Amino acid sequence: MKKIIFLNLIAILALFTGCREEIPEYSGTSGIYFAMSKTKGGLDDSKLDYTDNTSLPFAVFDKEDSILIVRVKIIGETVPHDREVFIKVVPEKSTAIAGEDYEPLQEKYYVKANEIYAQIPIHFYKKSSLKDNERTLQLQLKESKDFNLPMPYWLAPNSSDKTGIDVIHHTISISDKWVKLPGFNEYFLGPYSEKKNRLICEQFNLTLLDFLEPMSTVKIKTLGIKFDQYLKEMEAKGQTIYEDYRDSEGNLVKMTAGEGIQY
Incomplete structure (x- = not known):
């Protein structure tokens, strides 16, 4: 089955892992957060344009399945060993069904040694029951022996927004219906x-x-x-x-x- 990676309605890009980049020094507790970009999804968060939701509209492409990359980023320094990342589904905020609309999540994921990201692929399917409908999957990061959650909200630099973006939860919407896309001005x-x-x-x-x-x-x-x-x-x-x-x-x-x- 041919797979595509669809990221926030912008591009079909190749799946990749193991990105490296410089991060600021941090002296507090090692933490993690969802680093999902409005424009690049889970592939590139260099613009710091974080979002708490991602859309996957199957109506745009004639495909039966798609892999969405969810990016988790660390707060703190890299270490020379793998560290565990735990993510759970929030059932009361989710209508997508595991095993039908998407492959069930793994028990745990990893930030590899000397890396600052965990790249988490989630495989979604376009089922006939999705026709003209929309379903959601809300993810929530969990604390572990390796990471706490010291930053529940992201406040963009020089922004007037005082509420912030929820970076502990991330909601993915899948649909098989026509939606308004950026080109419809x-x-x-x-x-x-x-x-x-x-x-x-x-x-x-x-x-x-x-x-x-x-x-x-x-x-x-x-x-x-x-x-x-x-x-x-x-x-x-x-x-x-x-x-x-x-x-x-x-x-x-x-x-x-x-x-x-x-x-």
Whole structure:
């Protein structure tokens, strides 16, 4: 079975382990935390753009399974021996089923000798029961003889956010339905809806994969203009296209492009 690694909707990348890098000196208790990047998932956290959730939308790719790399990073110094990392599933926050939606977690994982990361691969499957649905798997780090949990939240440098990102828990969402991706720019295409996204793909020979990454301003504006012209042509024919939802007063909502097209 062909496997892919899908990381936060950005790229299909090769599985790898054993990254090394310089870390600040730390004189307190050795600790660990989830070092998952908004843009690079578990492959690279150098931007310190940590997140407490990762999405895995199977609808983007025609694949039956996917491996997500979860990165755990140490606080403190490296040591010349392997150290144990324990992770548990939080059942009350999880709807994904072990053995069906994903391979059960191992009893323990390791930060290898002289390393600062544990790379944890989790194998997910697209089952028929996932069609048009979304399920979640929440992970929680546990203390061990090797590591404590001294940093429950990450506060980004120079950020106005005083709440922080939960780096002891990490929630993974898997789905087999259309979702809004970074390439769907509402400023040019108007409010997102699955019906609109499907219609744009149908009319302009695109797929959901084309929206995986942000488009250039020229490209997305051109697409928005063409879509607006199509909607107006249909309305002129007496075939106005409406969204699948109604407004607060129960009226049909006419589908529109975004205000940024202005032509």
